[in-house]
Amino acid sequence: MALMSSSTMPKRPSDPLDIIDVDSMLTDEERAIRATVRQVCDDLVEPHVVQWYEQGDLPVARELAKEFGKVGLLGMHLEGYGCAGMSAVDYGLACLELEASDSGIRSLVSVQGSLAMYAIHAFGSEEQKQEWLPRMAAGEAIGCFGLTEPDHGSDPGSMRTRARRDGDDWVLDGSKMWITNGSIADVAVVWANAGEENGGIRGFVVPTDTPGFEAHELKNKMSLRASVTAELSLAGVRLPAGAVLPDVTGLKGPLSCLSEARYGIVWGCLGAARTALDAARRYSMERTQFDRPIAGFQLTQAKLAHMSTELQLGRLLALHLGRRKDTVGLRPEQVSVGKYNNVTKAIEICRTARTILGGNGISGEYPVMRHANNLESVLTYEGTVEMHTLVIGQTLTGESAFR
Template sequence: MDEEISVPPVTPQTPLGLFGTEALIGEEDRAIRDTVRQYVEEKVKPKLADWYEDGSLPVRELAKEVGSLGVLGMHLEGYGCAGTTATAYGLACMELEAGDSGLRSLVSVQGSLAMFAIWKYGSEEQKQQWLPAMAAGDAIGCFGLTEPDFGSNPAGMRTRAVRDGSDWVLDGTKMWITNGSVADVAVVWARTDDPGNKVRGFVVPAGTPGFSAPEIKKKMSLRASVTSELVLDGVRLPQSAVLPEAVGLSGPLSCLNEARYGIVFGALGAARDCLETTLEYARQREIFDKPLAAYQLSQAKLADMSLELGKGMLLALHLGALKDGGSLRPEQVSLGKLNSVREAIAIARECRTMLGAAGITLEYPVMRHANNLESVLTYEGTSEVHQLVIGQALTGEAAFR
């Protein structure tokens, strides 16, 4: 008689535990990450389904809370900013997006777009006026670059800034602006009438005559996020509103690079939340008298998804180390953004199949993450744009036109 083979019990591991990524994260960065994770788990996740269903987000309340944690502009130095490592910022983005992409978008736009633009290109007066309040969450910022007809091609922007004596007068429209309707200040980019029609950045207080920010409704993605249009109708600004150190498109593009770095980590947070939810569901869901997790097809799916999540995390941590070392290049950020979002949305969709009909409800976060990632796939550079950035780096040939 064949002797029955006894298989010892195995303690289930988490997907990232399988890769041992904790060993690659420093103690201080890990502590920051854990603080943000605890906040998201206790204060945000219980309310997200309702916010998503209602198509709303209490931006000011949340900004104050994350500001008190030191998350807003956390990777910047001075002016009330925490001055953390880039890796810590990435890990914080991961935890925020494990809650919801809308929450991470709020923080990204505030810290890596609006605050970063003022911090890097602003005058000392602008920095003193806005950055401490924005770091604390007392003032909300937005970033006006994208236009209705110019997303991937910001060089075609039609928003104009014309000199009138010592003032500037801005006219134009910006679209798909996170935080726009609730912002206290907007960093707006416009083509000027200076020689060469150089693009310049302007710090626009929300109460300025001619400035309005109607909210965009009826979204199917990023519902727990405030998305707006910015309308500039004869907005008159003094010379002191200009960001003095930003001339040309390199200014706004460098800000976008900061924001998409956070997405490299953030999208993986959404994927991790989907995968951990699905693992727990598969262990408990009984089908044909045994757990869904005990089937070979289920395990094959879970293994493949964990592999992609782990590879994405290893790349993200490597890019974080490069950024902390001051050697991260824009095309490397494109590698991370393309990979993280592409794999995250694939993981979210696959997880939805494993949850069956339960996967389409807000009882579980999977469909919400999948819908949100459709937006993340598009903003801060579409997948196609990042493919072309990488292609140019490999071949030396620009193929954008």
């Protein structure tokens, strides 16, 4: 058998982080959408994100939302009402590019589109959709999603926030914790226990200027610092009958929304990993020790090879799930596999990249520690790694280990 000549040998990858050519599986349109989001991030986010992170705030969140709305990023995978109607893969690629800049930026878009907008789009009345979705798609109105409580995160069925009927009105009392966009939101999708006689867990579309609604921004975060995070307080919040989401009852509502957002995380976390890996790769070729670049040492190459392989496998998994979502849909356990694998591998990549940078790895001059810190939040929110482990375990065995 003749060996291939040098003229017929495949060329080295144009992107050293894509050795197996995952990009070849994307369409020209998908690559164009990715390029647009990358350019938006380069122009609007990259010059400022380190400062925002150090401040522990996202002071331009509303301005960013409007800019993202101009290019169709908000609710981009939803149809109608001013939404772009793009594919799940398009949305995933956008999430990856957003989180390559910072997890907080991707969270802004994810909470707006996959939680608040999706809830109204999937379960809202026509009046609710017409009132809110066009403005939210344009970034003119900001939404948040009130599910997690101070004492109930992984067990939302035990929430203490209550909704009671008072004539034709609803009255809400309770609190919600760790709510992205909470203190800048114009509308909150709040989940409350309305009692078995009213369908159990119900969702409510709550304008944030309603009397009794308050949001207090949370400070002193060590992770996801370039993001607005708040605690919501609802004290006798009176809403008209039309505020309830009419087309869903029970935990199906919030859990369906979480599946949408988790799908974006499957892609998004890989952006953080890609940035960290690229920083470590470049640093290793520039940093010299013992009169040679540290990229030439076997242990450094072993780290880079492992990180690169995990990143590429994560991209393949995300793309597979995205293609299925666009054709036949995803089951919850499939989303759990994606979040469980990709977030745990992404945080491992960031931590390993930090070791290549040595002491410089903890410096804000490099993006690695910022991404590693952010992923500590991503590892926990919208389903902890433990919960997704048990979802996968239940699928494998048929036995529930939640209780």
